Amino acid sequence: MSPETGIQKSKGGPPPGGMGGPPPGTKPDTGPMVFAKRLDTLEKKTVYLVDIGFGGGYNFMLRLQKWFTENMPSVTTVVRRKPGRVFADDNNELWDEVKVKGHAVVLGVAG
Amino acid sequence: MEDVAKSERGRFLPYAFTPLPAISMAPEVLDRLIVGKDPDTGKIVITEIVEALTKPVSLKKPESAPSEAPGAAIPQMLVGPDTEDNLQRLFYDKGWTDGLPIILPTEERVRKMLAGTSAPPDKVVAEGFNMESGERRAYTVNNIAVIAVMAGARPEFFPVILAIAAANRSAISPSTTAFASILLVNGPIRKKIGMNSGIGVYGPGNMANAVLGRAWTLMTFCHGGGKARKDMWSSQGSNLTYNNNCIAENEELSVWTPFHVDKGFKAEESVVSIFGGWGEINSPGAASHRSLVEELSIEYGTIPPLESGATIVMDPLVARSLKENLGFSKKQDFCQHMSKNVKIPAGQYWKTDYIDMLVASQAYQGVEPYASWKKLPDNALITPFPNPANINLIVAGGAVSPLWKATDYRHGISVSVDKWA
Numbered sequence: 001m002s003p004e005t006g007i008q009k010s011k012g013g014p015p016p017g018g019m020g021g022p023p024p025g026t027k028p029d030t031g032p033m034v035f036a037k038r039l040d041t042l043e044k045k046t047v048y049l050v051d052i053g054f055g056g057g058y059n060f061m062l063r064l065q066k067w068f069t070e071n072m073p074s075v076t077t078v079v080r081r082k083p084g085r086v087f088a089d090d091n092n093e094l095w096d097e098v099k100v101k102g103h104a105v106v107l108g109v110a111g
Numbered sequence: 112m113e114d115v116a117k118s119e120r121g122r123f124l125p126y127a128f129t130p131l132p133a134i135s136m137a138p139e140v141l142d143r144l145i146v147g148k149d150p151d152t153g154k155i156v157i158t159e160i161v162e163a164l165t166k167p168v169s170l171k172k173p174e175s176a177p178s179e180a181p182g183a184a185i186p187q188m189l190v191g192p193d194t195e196d197n198l199q200r201l202f203y204d205k206g207w208t209d210g211l212p213i214i215l216p217t218e219e220r221v222r223k224m225l226a227g228t229s230a231p232p233d234k235v236v237a238e239g240f241n242m243e244s245g246e247r248r249a250y251t252v253n254n255i256a257v258i259a260v261m262a263g264a265r266p267e268f269f270p271v272i273l274a275i276a277a278a279n280r281s282a283i284s285p286s287t288t289a290f291a292s293i294l295l296v297n298g299p300i301r302k303k304i305g306m307n308s309g310i311g312v313y314g315p316g317n318m319a320n321a322v323l324g325r326a327w328t329l330m331t332f333c334h335g336g337g338k339a340r341k342d343m344w345s346s347q348g349s350n351l352t353y354n355n356n357c358i359a360e361n362e363e364l365s366v367w368t369p370f371h372v373d374k375g376f377k378a379e380e381s382v383v384s385i386f387g388g389w390g391e392i393n394s395p396g397a398a399s400h401r402s403l404v405e406e407l408s409i410e411y412g413t414i415p416p417l418e419s420g421a422t423i424v425m426d427p428l429v430a431r432s433l434k435e436n437l438g439f440s441k442k443q444d445f446c447q448h449m450s451k452n453v454k455i456p457a458g459q460y461w462k463t464d465y466i467d468m469l470v471a472s473q474a475y476q477g478v479e480p481y482a483s484w485k486k487l488p489d490n491a492l493i494t495p496f497p498n499p500a501n502i503n504l505i506v507a508g509g510a511v512s513p514l515w516k517a518t519d520y521r522h523g524i525s526v527s528v529d530k531w532a
Contacts, residue, residue: 001216002190003207003257003333008235008249035124039165047164053472055464056134063141067157085472104164110133111287 045103046076050094053086056110064106078102125163127156134464189218202261207333209325209353213261224256227266228273228531232256237279241335241342250276250334258333262326267304268319271296272326273531274383278524282328283337283352287344288465290387291351293358293422293520294324295505297371298381300528301359308359310509313516324357351391358507364427365506366434367442373503374525381528386422386503388520389465390414397513403429404452410517411495412455415463417470419450419498420521426508429515442504450499458489 039045049064051057058081065077078101083094098105128151129144136144145157152159190201198215202208214220225232232253239248252273259272275294284290296306307317315321331337362369362378371382392410401409411421439445460466461484474481484493496502503522508514 001218001221001257003202003216003254003261003329005189005254005257006251007254007334008251009241009244009246010249011246035168038167042161042164053468054134055468056132056136059136059138060133060141060144063138064145064157064160067142067145071157072161081475083472083475086468106160106164111131 039104042072042075042104044074046078046101048098048102048105049077049079050082050098050105050107051079052082052107052109054109054111057081057108060110061106061108064108082107125159125168127152127154127159127163129156206338207261207329209328209332211325211353213329214263216257216260220260221253221256224259224264224266224269225252227259227269228252230273230531236273236276239279239334244335248334254334255330258330259326261333262329263318263322264326265304265318265322268322268326270528270531271300271304271323271381271383274526274528275323275327275385276330277531278383278385278526280385280387280523281336282331282355283343283345284387285336285342285344287346288389289345289347289349290389291349291356291391291520292327293356293384293386293424293505293518294327295370295384295386296323296357296359296381296528297362297369297376297384298528299379300381301362306359308361308507309364310511312358312361312507312509313356320357320359321354324354327355327357328352358424358505360505361427361507361510364431364510366427366431367504367506370503370505371525373442374522376525376527381532382525383528384525385523386518386520387523388420388422388518391516391518391520393516394514403433403515404449407449407517408453408455411453411519412459414517414519415455415460415466415495416501416519417465417521419496419501420519421496421501422503422505422518422520422522423515424505424507424518425515426513427506427510428508428513430504430506432513443499445504446496446499446502449502450496451494453494453496454492455495456489457484457487457491457493460493460495461485 047068049061051061058079061079065079068075068077080094083091128149129147130150133141133144147156148154149156149159190198193201195215199212202213202215203210207213230252232251234252235249236252236255237250239250240246241248255273255276256269259269262272264272282292301308304319305317306319312320328337335342337343360369369378370384371380372378374382374384376382390413392414394406394410398406407423433439433445439448461471470481471485474485476482480493480497487493501521503520
């Protein structure tokens with residue numbers, strides 16, 4: 001017999017706490033994500049460089065900031081670490097700040 | 112992250128990759144990565160970053176395979192007749208094995224396995240989610256019986272395997288790190304199916320320990336998990352996932368309550384418990400020149416706990432010594448003692464990669480004791496187990512030598528076996 005015999009498959013996202021699903025409390029998948037309208041230029045804009053907390057991410061963002069300082073000096077960069085845990089429990093504080101003070105975000109991991 | 116970026120959900124996500132590793136690289140190396148080529152596209156990384164912020168985002172074609180129609184059951188009940196060698200090859204090629212030969216699940220063998228439970232074959236045991244296809248999947252007693260046969264189980268093992276399935280956990284984590292588990296069995300079923308809880312409890316040679324642990328991994332493979340670069344990204348993997356540290360607690364030689372009783376089950380119930388984590392120190396010697404707490408301070412300086420989580424599997428001699436010589440009449444007394452007396456340097460704690468990644472955010476948010484620990488000098492000693500309730504003590508081994516295994520494994524779930532008998 002096949003080990004896949006009769007397994008029922010359906011859509012509807014992961015069951016709560018189910019095997020292979022995202023952590024409990026994760027919002028259901030609502031389809032493709034939509035991003036903000038792109039900028040015409042980065043000149044004189046503020047770019048947030050956000051490290052999500054994986055090892056090495058913060059140092060990478062610091063070097064990215066250095067590159068902008070040396071190569072695109074009119075760009076203001078702000079290096080920040082995401083306030084919540086790597087995978088979850090964000091508050092909106094940083095994202096609200098970005099909306100008010102920033103024009104773009106580079107979100108990064110490392111590994 | 113890469114998997115999501117290339118999936119249906121991430122079709123709008125502009126991203127750039129640098130060659131790995133970026134972690135722990137010197138500043139000048141990071142500088143080279145920024146102006147170097149993206150290994151996926153061949154474009155300059157910084158150019159991609161700037162363009163991602165200034166050019167319209169194009170809809171990328173998802174790389175995930177399209178899924179089958181919702182609600183469809185995989186129609187093929189049987190694989191065609193063939194030689195044993197060819198069928199073994201077929202199961203291997205389909206990704207349904209752990210790499211070792213399996214017992215071929217003939218209809219007759221599956222029927223015999225189903226006699227090991229009173230649960231009807233069509234009863235749903237667990238629901239899972241396949242990350243690759245985005246499908247929810249329901250697994251029945253019959254599905255699990257096929258796996259049990261493949262693992263080499265006898266029908267009397269089947270209720271334990273159903274309980275493992277009902278726990279609804281994957282034996283193989285999608286993490287890039289190498290997770291492993293402990294699969295602990297408590298209660299009368301241990302003796303009934305001949306599990307080893309004594310000498311060489313972790314070692315090979317006992318059918319029940321070997322088969323039960325293997326069955327969990329086969330479940331993961333056959334139900335769509337553990338596929339490299341799909342939902343298994345562990346760079347090195349773990350050979351512990353062949354068997355998942357499947358052991359029985361030595362309740363007969365333990366001076367303390369069995370683990371399942373600690374979790375609210377009755378002593379006469381049979382229970383499977385699952386623990387997961389990364390690190391395990393197989394203590395090479397006894398606490399002969401230092402106290403056990405001093406030894407544990409050294410070991411947990413190497414594998415600091417997350418949320419006070421630890422599972423220490425100790426030989427019956429260790430537990431007996433702790434109770435009879437050192438006065439810890441209950442497990443919980445020793446856990447309290449550990450909580451107050453295991454100490455490691457703050458700098459060593461915070462400079463551990465996963466502690467910074469997973470705990471530092473709580474310190475930044477003011478959560479105690481992490482916020483206070485974050486302010487300490489590197490050489491200040493902290494007590495990394497503030498919550499003794501998250502320390503698990505298990506007694507297993509042959510009472511030959513007072514040794515233990517110190518792990519950072521955290522208790523995930525305990526499931527009754529009896530309801531599947």
